[in-house]
Amino acid sequence: MALTKPNQQLRRDLKEAAAILDDAAQDLFREAKTYAEPEFLAAMERIEKLHGCIDKLAGYADEVKAGRIVRNKAELSDITTTLPH
Numbered sequence: 001m002a003l004t005k006p007n008q009q010l011r012r013d014l015k016e017a018a019a020i021l022d023d024a025a026q027d028l029f030r031e032a033k034t035y036a037e038p039e040f041l042a043a044m045e046r047i048e049k050l051h052g053c054i055d056k057l058a059g060y061a062d063e064v065k066a067g068r069i070v071r072n073k074a075e076l077s078d079i080t081t082t083l084p085h
Contacts, residue, residue, distance in 0.1 A: 003067075014057050014060050
C-alpha cells in the first residue's frame, strides 16, 4: 500500500529528526573525547539517551510505513512548526 502525501511527509520528518539527533550525538562524542573521565562518562549517558530517542523515531517512521501510524490532512493544518531543511 502506497503512503498518502501527509504520511510520506510524516515519515520524512521523523527520519530527518532522527538524523539531526544522530549528528548531534556524533558531535557530542567528538567533543567528549577531549573531556576528563567524569565529564566523558556524563556525556556518554546523554549520548545514550539521544540514541534511545533516535531508535524511537526510527520505529515510529517504520510504523508510518507499515500503516500503523497515519496522519490525516486535517491534522496538517494544526502544525505550526516544521523541522529545518
